[in-house]
Amino acid sequence: MDSEIKIVAGRSNPDIALKIARATHRELSEVTIRNFSDGEIWVKYEENVRGVDLYIVQSTYAPADNLLELLMLIDAAKRASARRITAVIPYFGYARQDRKDQPRVAITAKLVANLLVEAGANRVVTMDLHTPQLQGFFDIPLDHLYASTVTVGVLQQLGLQNLAVAAPDVGGVKTARAYAKMLGDADLVVVDKRRPKHNVAEVMNIIGEVQGKNVIMIDDLIDTGSTFVQCAEALKKAGANTIVGVCTHPVFSGTAVERITQSDAISRLYVTDTIPLTTESEKIEVISVAGLFAEAIIRTHENQSISSLFEKAVS
DSSP, X not given: OOSXXXXXXXXXXXXXXXXXXXXTTOOOOOEEEEEOTTSOEEEEESSOOTTOEEEEEOOOOSSTHHHHHHHHHHHHHHHTTOSEEEEEESSOTTTTOOSOSSTTOOOHHHHHHHHHHHHTXXXXXXXXXXXXXXXXXXXXXXXXXXXXXXXXXXXHHTOOOSEEEEESSGGGHHHHHHHHHXXXXXXXXXXXXXEXXXXXXXEEEEESOOTTOEEEEEEEEESSSHHHHHHXXXXXXXXXXXXXXXXXXXXXXXXXXXXXXXXXSOSEEEEETTXXXXXXXXXXXXXXXXXXXXXXXXXXXXXXXXXXXXXXXXX
C-alpha cells in the first residue's frame, strides 16, 4: 500500500497506544488535546495526515468524554483529508446496552456504532465485545480480536491439572468453551445467576462438576467485582481447589479491586491492558495485548487477512 501509516493516541489509554506504536516500529504521531475551563474538549493534529492510513487508539470507558474525544479525533482527521481512518478501540464502552431488555430504554451500543460511522470512521478494530453480535450494528468493517489469543499461553504456563473452565453466566458459555478446548479439553462449568438490578447478581445454581478441580473463571469484563467474587465463592463452596480468574476489560469501578483482593476464593486474576489500572493489587496481573493490536494494524494496512490472529479463539 502506497499511503503512509500513522498511529495517534487519545487520552484514555496512552500506555497501550505507545506499546502498539512501538510494536509496529513507529512513534506515536503528535496530537494536541486540551480542555477549556468549562471542560469542553479541543483536538488538533500537529502533523499532516492528508492521504494517511490513520489509526486512532482510544478506549471508551467512562466518563463519556473518552467517547466524545474519539469522535472528535475521527472528525478532525476526516476534515484533514486522511485517506482511511481506523478507530482502534481496545475496550468498546456502552456495549452492555445492546437490546431493549425492558421498556423505554436506549440501545446505546447501536447509537455509539452510528456515531462512529457518522463521525467518519472507515473501520473499527476492537477486542472481546460484550456480545459478539454487536458486530452487526456496524455498517463499516469491524475486526473483532480475542484476548484468549494471548491469555491462554499464560494460563498454560501455570501447569494446572484437573482443569475446569467456568462461565459466570450463560452469555459467557461460548467463550468458556473455547478456553476449555484450547486448554486441553477441560471440563465446562456454568454459573447460573439472576440479576435483579444493575450491578447486582444472585448465584442460583452451578451447572457442572467442580469438586476437587482447579477452576479458571472467564469473563469479558469486571465492573464492581461483586458478581465475579460471588461466583468464585460459590465455586469454592462447591469444592473447587484453586480458582484463577481471567478478565479482558478491568473496568473496576468503586471498590472492585479491594473486593477482589480480599476474596479468599480467588487466588489470582489476569486482566489485559485494554483499560489502564488505577489501583494495584498483588492478586491482579496485567497481560498486554498491544502486540495483537499492532499485528492487526500492520496486516490491515497491508491488506492482509487477520483471521489467523484469532482462528483458535473462536473454536
